[in-house]
Amino acid sequence: MFKIRYSLDCELDNGITDIKPPQELNVQVRNLVLKAKKGGVLTKGDIVAEHPSSMLGAHHVASCGKVTAVNYHSLTVKCSGEEDTVEPVDVRSMNAGAELLRTLRGLGVDVSQLSGKAETLVINGLNPEPGVSVAQQILRDGREELHEGLCLARELISPARTFLAVSQGETITLPGAETVGLRARYPYSLDPLVVRAVTGKEFPEHTRVIDVMALYALGRVALTGLPVTDTIMTISGRNYRVPIGTTINHLLNVLNIKVESGDTVVLGGPFRGEAIYSLYDGVKKGDYGLFVTSSKAIPAVQDAACINCGECVLQCPARVQPHLISRCVEYELFDQAEKYGLNSCFECGLCAFNCFARRPLLQYIRFAKTQLRTKAEATQA
Amino acid sequence: MIHPIIKAMSDNPVRLVVSPPPHWRSGRTIQGMMRAHLLALVPAAIMAVAIYGVQAAAVIGMAGTAAVAAEVVCLRLQHRDVNVDNFSAFYAGVLFAFLLPATAPWWLAAIGGVVTIALGRTVFGGFGCNPVCAPLVAWAVCRFSWPDAMDIDLNLAHFMANSPVDQLKYFGVQSLSQFEYMDLLTGHQIGGLGSSQVLALAAGGVYLIASRWTRLFIPVSFLAGVAGAAALFWFIDPTAYADPIFHLLAGSTVFGAFFLATDTASSPVGRLPQTVFGLLAGTMVIVIRVYGVYPDGVPFAIMVASLLSPLLDRLRPKFFGVR
Known part of the structure; x- marks a missing residue:
């Protein structure tokens, strides 16, 4: 029986573990513009699909292989096991501007918070939801990437002040950012509430907020010049680097987690995550957790009338x-x-x-x- | 024929349960809420039986049964799922019974139980949609239709004690020297069979607040409204008006504060609206007791305040980020 909690602080015993590469990837392409065809041979980092909006990043394949199936929902890649990657892009030598933003977008970075100037930049370093320790782990183990990401973000936004919001009592600093300790309790890890705690204003103008997961991804892109092809996820208390498109089935097998009919499998966190309907679903960019709960543990949602209890x-x-x-x-x-x-x-x-x-x-x-x-x-x- | 939509990758042996977020929930349900509320009424029901005898239990049972039966019929007629197992109909029926004199005839309890559900809830859309507290609607209907059978002072005349609110109304503040506050507290006053068990009801109310099934705002502000308004009159002339402690202990003030005013559907939501609602209802109790023709002002005070709920709901803070 699980216990519901609001505290966001977690114990970190391990580093970030790599997941054994899967044989097959299912990249979700729903509502995206497809850039790969069935039968196409892809190298790791090749573009698979683009987002129709002008801000969100492109999607790339996480290993070499051949596209075996495509439908409206997902694109299946049979992995060949080769180690090749696409040619790295030298992001660091580029000057801030539209050209750099376009390149970053092409490398899979969400640039909605990076385009244009702002007065204040807030880095949200709190774990997003209870049971997820990704932010804490990255702040501890991903300092080089965070530093690089912050430099790039500051270059693009050129903020007058930069804040790093972390859990109260933590003594983490990033060069160029003022550290602010906040109460680590859900829902105070959500961006608007973190911004309010730091600036004292609700939905202030000229303020950007980036969470450490996104900053880490940006830093990795800048350091390696390769597109975003993995995400860090908390699974039963430990953090894993998971290639995007890895099927849930593969994760459960590798980590020896049993799932039965009637269970609920959630990608993301327990409050905001998405319940998947198929174990062949692939991990998406930005997913930060995997949870399995027995559906008997919690009374089911009902289509009932509101009783106005308030x-x-x-x-x-x-x-x-x-x-x-x-x-x-x-x-x-x-x-x-x-x-x-x-x-x-x-x-x-x-x-x-x-x-x-x-x-x-x-x-x-x-x-x-x-x-x-x-x-x-x-x-x- | 409509062909079922086969979602991609849905042909797998493990059938997962899909539900909207949040995937953790507090685990609190309406059934649990109603069970806690019924549990909170148990001490008062025991006290009622101890004081008025088994007939009190018979009235509670009749009204509760009639309410459940009426709910089943109403839901059937509306072709809705019969969900009387959430105890909400039974709870409403018991609340109505608590307002009756213990000698109430069986047909009065039965009619009241039916009216609670049919006129109090169903015509407005069922549980959760009633604009005024459903048991009070039934109480008002019965009070006007069968005033003799509902009259507490008349029906319980053979008991040794008197009804404090009736004494105050008809014989003035001088007659109140017959009451010891300790007796009023322990239910040795005549009144509604359950609604006059002050100490037992307060214990139940505190349990509901401690277990967070009920929030503090309405009960506390209701009692504060009663005490405040009574204190005002008392300061003006202690020889003409009763003191605040009497008003808190007499009649169904405590019952109203913890069980009637907190009715979820008919009370507003939010801290400020609920506080204002409680203060208004509490003040109305004293206004009715002082100027009105009804000895115990609680039922009508709460009904009047309920009608103001939609207005009070507008006393909300600005939304996040709205300037």
């Missing part, structure tokens, strides 16, 4: 009204939902966590946001 409102760190938002969204009144604070919500999930009626409140909120975004895009086009 627990969600009392627990909400964004002071929004999830009970009214969810009632609106149930009847597709998305514009009405905005009046109850939909746009202030940063999706911590505490409303649904505490709901007595077990309503899927976070799901309703995300659904409403997606619907409104799609509608706005449709009117623009």
